[in-house]
Amino acid sequence: MFRESPRNPTREGVLRAAEKIAALVPATPLLPVEVNGMRIHAKCDNLHPIGAFKIRGAWHRLTDLSPDERAAGVVAVSSGNHAQGVAFAARELGIEAAIVMPADAPQVKLDATRGMGAEVILYDRAGGEDRDVIANALCDERGRTLVHAYADPWVIEGQGSMGVEIAAQLGRSPSRIVVCCGGGGLAAGLALACPDSAIVPVEPEGWDDVARSLASGEIQRVGPDAPKTICDAIQTPSTAPVNFAVLKGRAEPGVAVSDAEVRAAQRFAFAKLRLVVEPGGAAALAAAIAGKVDLDEATVVTLTGGNTDARAFARVLSTSD
Known part of the structure; x- marks a missing residue:
């Protein structure tokens, strides 16, 4: 049950939010990384003071x-x-x-x-x-x-500040941004921030309500028998009207990733970028590594969080699927 938003998020709001964030904390790194023979970039919002883009x-x-x-x-x-x-x-x-x-x-x-x-x-x-x-x-x-974590116009605009940073650091608009997606707050914010970039939402298998919503043209909910997922950060029951209004007709078809693919992405980020990334924060990278999205040199993947239990992360690093 979502309360109706008092206003709609705008690109002007995203730009205002970006100014505020720039005054609060430094821009997070945009790091080059080779995935499947293609040099792309990873936006490392797992390095924010709270360990996630939600700040x-x-x-x-x-x-x-x-x-x-x-x-x-x-x-x-x-x-x-x-x-x-x-x-x-x-x-x-x-x-x-x-x-x-x-x-x-x-x-x-x-x-x-x-x-x-x-x-x-x-x-x-x-x-x-x-x-x-x-x-x-x-x-x-x-x-x-x-x-609200995503069904709020100010929150959407604030998350979109990531896109403003990406474009400035890359020196151009990305061809596409592959984004970890729960309720769609970040995906919607990036769509507003980077109107010339394709936005590719990535969700856990069985929790791909945004993808199904975009495909059907109507908001869909996660089923009652949805499987367990290690991606707690992007485990949401449905997107909201304020998010869907931005994403509808704007975002690319969504992609779903398995827990095994997410764990492989966590190991990849640690080995190649020396970064700790939580499961939900690695979903976009997982889709890229698994070959589920097209990649070119102007592709950016989001690493959205690094708040994982040390023991759980150690188990991921010490095993292979």
Whole structure:
């Protein structure tokens, strides 16, 4: 259940968000890497202070709150990376934040969110509880502003700041941006930021609701029998109207990747780029390595997060599928 957005995200909003982000943190690296014989580039947003790109949308949203909204506080929904983005921004701005998170979220993400002073409210994702219903109820009870992980125009614009950086670092518009995709906040933001670039969303197998939505022309939900996935960061039940409105007729057909392909991408990123990338943050790279997307020298893949449990990452590195 999504609340109707008060306005539509715009490219002008993306550019304004990019100015804010540039004043907050340095641009993350755009690193060349050879994939299947082609030299492409990886945008390393796993190197942000919170270990994920979500700092972008959270900072743009919270800095645009009115004084009364700041005083009342915010509520967010997240499996961990958006939670940390909101918690970071709220701490820096002196705003109270409550984050609705799944009980099975990685402990490293739960601990980091609490460590930045946010209140964490757990829900049972496996049992079918609806995080959006819980978050909306909290907003009504406490008079707070909802900062949705992807169904928010400010969040979409903030995530799009990544595209502004990419174009500046590459010196031109990318031919395509292969993007890790959950609810479609980043994909929509990149579509606004880079209107001349193809946007290729990549989702986990069985959780490819954005791809199916784009193919059918109507928003689709993940089925009740969706398989388990290691990509907790992009495990969302459906995209939202505000995201779909941007992506419809704009994004390329979506791609789905398996857990095995994601683990191979994590190992590749560590071996070739010396980077720690969490499963959801490696999905776009996984699609490239698996040959599921076309590549050329102006292709960019997003590495969107590095918040993975040390033991889990060690297991990935020490095994092969």
